[in-house]
Amino acid sequence: MSDLLARHRAVMPNWLALYYNEPIEIVGGKGNRVVDASGKSYLDFFAGILTNMIGYDVAEVRDAVERQIATGVVHTSTVYLLRGQVELAEKIARLSGIPDAKVFFTNSGTEANETALLLATYARRTDQILAMRQSYHGRSFGTVAVTSNRSWKNNSLSPLNVHFLHGADRHLTQFRGMSDEQYIAACVDDLRHVLATATGGDVAAIIAEPIQGVGGFTMAPDGLFRAYQEVLAEQGILFISDEVQTGWGRTGSAFFGIQNHGVTPDMMTFAKGLGNGFAVGGVVARGDLMDNLHAVGLATFGGNPVAMAAANATLDYVLDHDLQANAARTGAIIIDGLREAAPRLPVVGDVRGKGLMFAVELVAPDGSPSPELAAKFMEETKKLGLLAGKGGLYGHTIRMAPPLTLTEEEAREGLGIIITALENL
CATH class of the missing domain: 3.40.640.10 (Type I PLP-dependent aspartate aminotransferase-like (Major domain))
Structure with missing residues (x-):
């Protein structure tokens, strides 16, 4: 991977940002999970920037x-x-x-x-x-x-x-x-x-x-x-x-x-x-x-x-498959869970979202936006096996939008990973 990263930096513009201290290459995917070149599996909560909307290796699309x-x-x-x-x-x-x-x-x-x-x-x-x-x-x-x-x-x-x-x-x-x-x-x-x-x-x-x-x-x-x-x-x-x-x-x-x-x-x-x-x-x-x-x-x-x-x-x-209804159902599991956990997590400044489009703002002890905590959260979720995204005016917001095919079991799994990562900040 270090060789591929060096080759990337040699021929791609330096403003083409890569996530993570050690960027990953995604080489496989099935359902709502992807696998990187090292064989590590991730629950995908960013979906290629909201683009792999119904997940990976979908027979109807492939056919x-x-x-x-x-x-x-x-x-x-x-x-x-x-x-x-x-x-x-x-x-x-x-x-x-x-x-x-x-x-x-x-x-x-x-x-x-x-x-x-x-x-x-x-x-x-x-x-x-x-x-x-x-x-x-x-x-x-x-x-x-x-x-x-x-x-x-x-x-x-x-x-x-x-x-x-x-x-x-x-x-x-x-x-x-x-x-x-x-x-x-x-x-x-x-x-x-x-x-x-x-x-x-x-x-x-x-x-x-x-x-x-x-x-x-x-x-x-x-x-x-x-x-x-x-x-x-x-x-x-x-x-x-x-x-x-x-x-x-x-x-x-x-x-x-x-x-x-x-x-x-x-x-x-x-x-x-x-x-x-x-x-x-x-x-x-x-x-x-x-x-x-x-x-x-x-x-x-x-x-x-x-x-x-x-x-x-x-x-x-x-x-x-009425995926709009599924987005409402699974999104509520995650958003409600995050809002319930937020009061005991001082790093959380705000939780917001609709359906399968939700975000967590990370803040310093004085309440100011903390892009540093956002970067640390990204590393934590990567380690725990979940892909998330970043955004916000000050780069301090974690934004997540899983495929619309997310199951209730996967929603609870992802919620658990997110809360664990927040607790580790």
Whole structure:
């Protein structure tokens, strides 16, 4: 492994971060567990950054991919009819609830968000965008502009005129102790003030994650985005929901995260888990917005036949096995267990989450964010046989999102490992 790590460092950029003091190479997987090159097994609570959504070595996905490869056609591009694209788009359009919806497929969430921003700014003829503080929407030029986390922004240059809103920052002094209703009211007041003072003329759209991924699974209280949408609708401002991490039933309480707020957005972006490891992303939007562009467009690799085979099989599996209900059931075991244990664990500053998307903030004795404890927790869980992820504005949050196929027994096993690791900090 030291040889592979040395080779990695020689040819890969130094900003390409690796977890752990001694990084691992994953060489096998089955169900909700993976095996590294040394033969050590781990219960996977990060799922390739929420991407191996229904676990590893899933027969339905494997068989669908093998059938497509067996045809000899692994690529044609969008200048030809693609049956798998049409079939998947029909399913997504129906599930989205967006009126007269149409779908465009990309390779990633970054590309999906770029497409949504293009559609919004073109339709509204303005470069002004609203986004949320602590957000992350991708690593490209446009998506970095709507990302509000200094650790993920290489520069301030932007093709967009962006204004950032409150909504997932209740830790700030001015919001502490507020009820959900009071916090929503304060955020709506701020939105109206931003529109009245910081913007000039029309605004194209708001883009928001229902639960902030890189932000450490921070989230607006249910109903905030409904309140925002009511204000935005007064000026015709579009709503883009970034469902790259919150889609496909992961929150347990809704199939798409934004539905927890009672909102039907104008567009939703998606990626990650839909292909269960195969590269797929996309936008589902109102048909008039999608059809509005005047220039010719295509996607060379977006909606690739193999990726479409995997995505169709994955989505069918999620629906056929009601994995949204499973996320609610198994997620409650973990989140309730963590909240019960938190009062006796001084390193825990907060426990939050919905379904199989949950996080623990780690703090120093004075209550300040502790990225050092987060790094130590990662080493502890690795030693105990569980993979977790990190995030948060200050790098002090452990974020976890197991496959939606997690069993109740595995949920209890993972909960035990997490609590043991916290006790060892």
